Amino acid sequence: DVKVTQSSRYLVKRTGEKVFLECVQDMDHENMFWYRQDPGLGLRLIYFSYDVKMKEKGDIPEGYSVSREKKERFSLILESASTNQTSMYLCASSFPQLNTEAFFGQGTRLTVV
Amino acid sequence: DAKTTQPPSMDCAEGRAANLPCNHSTISGNEYVYWYRQIHSQGPQYIIHGLKNNETNEMASLIITEDRKSSTLILPHATLRDTAVYYCIVRGFNAGNNRKLIWGLGTSLAVNP
Numbered sequence: 001d002v003k004v005t006q007s008s009r010y011l012v013k014r015t016g017e018k019v020f021l022e023c024v025q026d027m028d029h030e031n032m033f034w035y036r037q038d039p040g041l042g043l044r045l046i047y048f049s050y051d052v053k054m055k056e057k058g059d060i061p062e063g064y065s066v067s068r069e070k071k072e073r074f075s076l077i078l079e080s081a082s083t084n085q086t087s088m089y090l091c092a093s094s095f096p097q098l099n100t101e102a103f104f105g106q107g108t109r110l111t112v113v
Numbered sequence: 114d115a116k117t118t119q120p121p122s123m124d125c126a127e128g129r130a131a132n133l134p135c136n137h138s139t140i141s142g143n144e145y146v147y148w149y150r151q152i153h154s155q156g157p158q159y160i161i162h163g164l165k166n167n168e169t170n171e172m173a174s175l176i177i178t179e180d181r182k183s184s185t186l187i188l189p190h191a192t193l194r195d196t197a198v199y200y201c202i203v204r205g206f207n208a209g210n211n212r213k214l215i216w217g218l219g220t221s222l223a224v225n226p
Contacts (some may be wrong), residue, residue, distance in 0.1 A: 104156030
């Protein structure tokens, strides 16, 4: 089975901390994505990567950065966590072709206090 | 990418067919229709996708109208485990956007005993 694994299911961090969310996929997918999901707002794309060391901003990149040093791993970094970054974070991966589906991790519920 | 419109919520009796509609009137010729679902507190799960023809797999059937402006996801015998939020997404080749999925708020399906 395809697996997209996120490093933590639940995370509590303090305001101002640097936070790393890790995502690993085992399907050799070129594309990887980070979304956040908030009630009433749906899934919003933060960043995506289409190859190692390649990244593009999504719809809400402010306050976030990403790193993709290896094909299977895509990290989301909150440089200085703030309470408005409390959310569910979802990682996904896919092949680049249109006719392929995306696979999601189980999500990380981050609370910033 | 074309936008989609779905009813915010629906009910279905256990054992009956659940028919979830989606409107995508601005879809263009090379755009696929994808369906995902998200069970509470989990990552979205791929269900099915199609371009022009109707599709069926072990989970569901997808009926796309001839003009491709709308589609219906059919769960033939809904169970309580099908209670979830169902997302209809259109994905196509658009410079800069061909790698992304644009998510709406979906339909919250409640399967009742």
